[in-house]
Amino acid sequence: MKPATIRDVAERADVSVASVSRVLNGAGPVTEATRMRVLEAVEALQYVPHSGARSLSTSRTNTIGVILPDLYGEYFSELIRGMDVAARARGYHLIVSSSHDSADEASAAIRSMRGRVDGMIVLSPHVGAANLASGLAGRTPILLMNGGADVERPSIVIDNHGGAVAAVEHLVALGRTRIVHIAGPTGNLDAEARMAGYMEAMARAGLPPRVVEGAFTKASGHEAGESLAAAAERPDAVFAANDNMAVGAMLALQDAGLRVPEDIAIVGFDDIPLVSLVRPALTTLKINIAETGKRALQRLVGSIESAGEVAAAACEVVRPELVIRPSSVAATTPANRYARHRSLATAGEAISKGEHPDDQV
Amino acid sequence: MKPATIRDVAERADVSVASVSRVLNGAGPVTEATRMRVLEAVEALQYVPHSGARSLSTSRTNTIGVILPDLYGEYFSELIRGMDVAARARGYHLIVSSSHDSADEASAAIRSMRGRVDGMIVLSPHVGAANLASGLAGRTPILLMNGGADVERPSIVIDNHGGAVAAVEHLVALGRTRIVHIAGPTGNLDAEARMAGYMEAMARAGLPPRVVEGAFTKASGHEAGESLAAAAERPDAVFAANDNMAVGAMLALQDAGLRVPEDIAIVGFDDIPLVSLVRPALTTLKINIAETGKRALQRLVGSIESAGEVAAAACEVVRPELVIRPSSVAATTPANRYARHRSLATAGEAISKGEHPDDQV
DNA sequence: CTGTTAGCGCTTTCAC
């Protein structure tokens, strides 16, 4: 008892498969009479077109693939959410593939998507432009989001350098002088650009740079925080390469008895939803993550549908915005309990405003 | 300059397409000689099989669809992460579809997956067993995770009732008597079961129930918290139907000047990563979310590959585990600063242990 | 307006 095919429908409606196809796709002329007959047959047979077969003949899958290095944390889920919204609005499906530990795995994943997607968005830092150029994806349109400003192909990059500079300048303006950077993993282009921005801004401010390693994870931030707390010369500010590490570091520092921001100010990067829920809420460089994902998908679909026209193979830059929260600037009122209230109010506000529209189980 | 097809490879290797297929699939006998020739041609032509076409002839897509109501927050991202891990381990792709506001939309999404997936995991609360039964998905194997313990078809459900009872009993054991429940959205089976558990446990304890509405979102929890803080008779404990609402409520209550857990204890449900990062960390009913997602995928794939054998159409139950954190039980030491330390240490511990393996940008 | 037919790219009997 297999599902009905277009042929079954044609038979039952006593028309040709072509007519059925026409009716179903709203393409081509059809009498109202046949139209009805077809629809009735479709109904009776519970017919649903086989999209795989359709793809084969149209060579369009209405699916776009997303290659991620990982699926942990809010950064990626926000990104996917944005993409999903845009995709569904344009009638596309999303096929996600993550956890590629090596360049080989990522390549394999990309390859395995051929014939399955109309284009893909690639975030894997392992996948260099070289890999892609080597025909990995064949003629499949690709949009890069892996931090490398690639002038040759469509991509979206964050202005990491500018963001980092803004972070440091903010801390310097606050009078902090011993500003440490918790770096992201080496090899990650976003991480490296943030570090470069930090170095440059520090140099410009005439301050000695100090970098401790991190891996973009909360755990690595926590470790970094512990080492800083135990260090001989304690910093008075931390600029972490992403929010996860900033949160991890903050917990470790607080754990060590330091007050944030009085003893040590903290600035993160990304503005994941989490940062406005921790205490104190984190100052960070805000990227509208979901919006960026949405934008990425729109651009990709645009270039797919314009089918090779002006491919607008440009590199779009997203400029993060400094959002100041209590982790760097204590409330204006000196009294400590007021500071606390201030911080809570801030977070509360973010929530009720629906800034991060929220989760459902 | 279109991508090479199997025919191109056959031509170049001077063999038949059948042989190419055999070599590539490792099926059927082939001389080492032709084998080499084929592989060489594949290499030269950068040939990658068109999975769409393969699907059409094998009627297997190696893709499973995931229908979600939403994509907000950590619950779903953790779930997807678990599924993705399991999927990739078994050679499957994941196609996600979310944001279905209505039953119709969800149905359409399910239907549009026909011919595209080998099976699907459905979480949309809108999709009742009835809809599914009416052939929506045709013969496509489905695994339900929408809270309804459906004995007739494969599903995974959380023991919401038991979890809720455990939550209330925990609070009662702590001596709390004015325990309020922040409920999830009506119509959501998980939410309703949690509420029922709450009611039963309260009755059993001889305590008057008191329920305030919520919607599983942080914002709704925040609102609920505000109303509770302003209420005439202030509760001394809150059991929220999920962690998001618990966190939202906690922020509102703290905002209103209440101390957690001294003035009011809070218990959530789910154990999303976030809850061990807020202050105080939240007591909650832990579901190993990623693990559950992994399990769901494994079961589905199992039933797909056993192709109708003992379909094990059972309803599997996941029992949440009460994890006690400082939001319900203050540290043993009376001094306040110690309590603070305790709470931080707890969270720090969770991080460094890699309980929530973490994010990368 | 409608039916016929030729593929889309691959797998898979079934002969040779």
Next chain:
DNA sequence: GTGAAAGCGCTAACAG
């Protein structure tokens, strides 16, 4: 061992 050919389900010319 290998090749020829028949589809998988659908769309898209091209005739009628």
